[in-house]
Amino acid sequence: MTVVAMTMLSLPPALAAPACSIPASAQDTSFDYMGTRIDQHTGLPGSQSAYSYVTAVKIVDADGAPNAYHxxxxxxxxxxxxxxxxxxxxxxxxxxxxxxxxxxxxxxxxxxxxxxxxxxxxxxxxxxxxxxxxxxxxxxxxxxYVDASATPYIVLPAPIYRTHGMGGMGDIGYAINLDNGRATPFVIADEGPVEPLGEASMAFWAALGEGAPNARNGEGLPPGRIAYMVFPHSRETTDIGWPIAPDRLKAEALRLLSAAGGEDALRGCAAQMAAPTMAQIDAGKIAG
Incomplete structure (x- = not known):
C-alpha cells in the first residue's frame, strides 16, 4: 500500500465560501482524529447520516490498478x-x-x-x-478489485474504519478541492494503517488536479485543501455497479450530497475547519 505523503501549506480559499448550511434537522457532533476535526451530521433527510472533514494531507494509493506492481x-x-x-x-x-x-x-x-x-x-x-x-x-x-488508476476512491485509516458509524467498504462520498474548485465523487475502497486522513487513489487526485500523480514519489499531487463528505451505510441504498460505473457513482454521490445541503454546505462548513498539513503532524504540533 502506498504511503507517499506530501507536505502542503494551508492556503486561503480562492473564493469566498458560502455559509455552512447543513439542513436544520441535522444534529452535529465533532471529534478529533490526529489533528483533523471530523463533524458528524445525523438526522439528514431520508434518515441519512454524513460526516465531513478538511485536510491538506495527501497520500497516493495505487492499489487495485492492474499495473501497480511488477x-x-x-x-x-x-x-x-x-x-x-x-x-x-x-x-x-x-x-x-x-x-x-x-x-x-x-x-x-x-x-x-x-x-x-x-x-x-x-x-x-x-x-x-x-x-x-x-x-x-x-x-x-x-x-x-477497484482500479486506483480509473476509480476515485479514498482509504480509511484503520482506527476510523473500525469506529462505529464511520462507514465501510462500498460507501460513497464527495470531495472538493477548496483552492481550485475541482470536485469528485468517491467510494471507500481500502483500509489503511494508523495514519492521517488523506490517502486516496491516483484517479481521485487526478480528478482534483491536472493529472494522475506519481505513486512512487507523490509528484503531480494537486495543491490545496480538500473537503470531504462521507455517507456511512450508503452502500445499502445505492447501486454503483461492478465494475464501478463512473456515471452511477457521480449520480448517487450528488443525490446524497444534495440532501446534506449540496456543495455550498460542504464548502461553508469546511471554511470553519482548520486543515492540518503533514508537516504539522510530523512535527507533533497537532494532538493525536
Missing amino acids: PKDMADECPDSGLGLDCLDAAGYPHGSWWQNVLAADPRAPDRPAIQRKGPFKGYFVSMTSLQNVEWGGPANPAS
Missing part, C-alpha cells in the same frame, strides 16, 4: 520510475510480512503473489483493494 521491480529501492506504478516495498514484498494484504496470493502456491497470465498487463502482480468482488472473476483476477 516482479522485475524487486531489485529497485524505489526509484521515481519503474515497470509498476508503485514500488514493491509499498506492497510489503518481498521483505515484508504483510504483502498478502496488498497482493493476491497465487491459488496454486499461496506463499507467493499471483502473476497475471494474460491481458494487457500480463506479467504484473495482482494488486488488491479491501473493496472487492471475487465472484466477478476470481481472487487472482484484477477485475475483482
